[in-house]
Amino acid sequence: MILSILIAGVAVGSIYAMIGICYNVMYSTSKVLSFTSGQLGMLGAVFGAWLIGDLQWPIWIGFPAAMLVGVVFSMITEFIAVRPVLKNLDQHLYVLSTLALALMVQTAAAIWWGTEPRPFPTLVGLSPAGLAEKYWLPVLVCVLTMVSVDLFYRKTLWGRAFTAISEDADAALALGIPERRMRVISYVLAGFVGALAGFAGGQLLFAFFAIGALLTFYGFIPIAIGGIGSNRGALVGGLTVGILQQIANYVVGGVFVGVVTFALFIIVLVLMPQGLFGSTVARRV
């Protein structure tokens, strides 16, 4: 029983962690927490199921096509919901703009795809040591994503440019880093990561229009717990939320899962507002 709880918790926590990474990548160049992150996961699951499951496209075509949908939607998010409000970040207008866009895409998915959950196809067909693909695939993909994003930030010029912009956008601009182009590229990357989260987790969550809202909320909590901007924090936070949800469901029942999750969120915010891995920023006064 304990093993079953851990396996399920780690699997779903990995999906939350990847959505958290998606939030972080968008935040790194725009200082915007985009509420379309969860919908990227939904699009990855829905289009993956449609292209590979319904249209029977081979995985090597269906997978990049599903990722392309996430990338395009993320670029639309940057253009429509983020760029126009960047001048008024202190008014947090991005909350309304990204939420509105998220609701629009959710409704569009409900109309086109339908409001019933549909199956996501089996991709690899392997169950090592009896572990179903729906459990090991999200974990594997999450680990690979973490490592790749980490390497990207530390070893590539673009990654360093992202870091520079996130630390001091004005200084980065003064150094000639093309801020807008970097922001668009970061949203491309975020779109890929978000769609990948939904694609890898499709067998667990189903291809369902409603998972977007779920991932938006439960993908936000890991970065609040782990520290906004910290991908390691998103991983720890995501796994913590996933496992805690399963434990809460087992011990107190499904009705209280949301209560327990948000209680953890509030406790961490009160005790460590910067998150587990976030850093306090010194400000000259």
Next chain:
Amino acid sequence: MTRSTTSLLRLFALAVGVAALPFATMAQTSAPPIKIGWLVALTGPNSSPGIGFDRGIKYAVEEVNQAGGIKGRKLEVVTRDTQGDPTKAVNAALELMNREKVDFMVGPTNSGEGLATTPLIARNKTPSMVYGVVDTLIDPEKYPFTFRILPSNKQWTDAAHNYILKNLNAKKVALIGDATGYGTATVNLSEQELKRLGATISYKALIEANQSDVNSDMQKAKSSGAEVILVWSDSAALNARLINARAEANWTAPIVGHPALGSGAIKPLLTAPGNWNAVYNIGYKQTSFDKAGKLPDETSKFLSSVVAKKVRVDDTTLWWIAAGYDAVQLIRRGYETAGSSKPEDVKKALESLRGFAGAYGRYTYTASNHNGYDVNDIVMNRADSFKDGSYTLAPGYGQ
């Protein structure tokens, strides 16, 4: 007056009488129609039942009108698509009552909308038939002109409890619902009733409809020694996960419960088709196949006549069409018995119905009971048996 003048006058009177005949006929056929306001979700997430009911209603109205209407008055259906939205349902109900001045209201087709519109319709004293199952929709004192066609939620739970205790001879029940208002209320209702009937609730759980993994819940239910799993959820995702989790737990206890356990949306979500064995959903005797694969004779005739009129049945459920048909037949009987279209008279006429046989079921209404569906006509169906719009009876019905 001379004889020739009298004859002329008689001839003139005869000519006038003959000439007036067409006008008399016109006067007869120009009796105002009986307007039925039809509140239905034809589009949106809850539209599947509405589409089925709509076909039954339109078929029934055509049948009644072709037979000359009700005492010479044709039926006219004024349809409003509520899209499953209570706000739209309220606006549509007000428009139908105030502008269209309908004589009778049918719908809405789900409980959420019904809870919003029923008080308004009742205040206007418009007789109405509702399709929602939530128990509070019907109250002969609060809503004296509102009647229900479908069974109430209490009747559903009673039928499931009877099947568990009498047909399956199970005493220990694992009771699971989703964490919605419906699931929570129905689980509590079931728990109360089952305990009263001498059963033991060995496990009880409320699960979020979107919870990705329910294996631990199923393990706990199995460990509790439950002999049957009673499920109250209309979520295809949750129901499919529970069915799959039962298979993964290598557990053969039957799953009994909500009609949605037999939904077509579940099949593609199952990890193996055999997982759907020993799953029994609420169904209706009139529209269920027996072991030999036959529908009741009256239903077969109904189905043949519906198909002959080119009403589609292949993409919907037969009982939805039958329930739509019955709404119109009940209205017809109400007006015929009342002999008038006054709401009070129609209400009394409906309350005098005893065992009125429809295509979907039998109805008995009284002054103190406006839930007319006969609970003995509610049965359990094999969830994996859907074919040609109907299900097969679950084992144990003495077929």
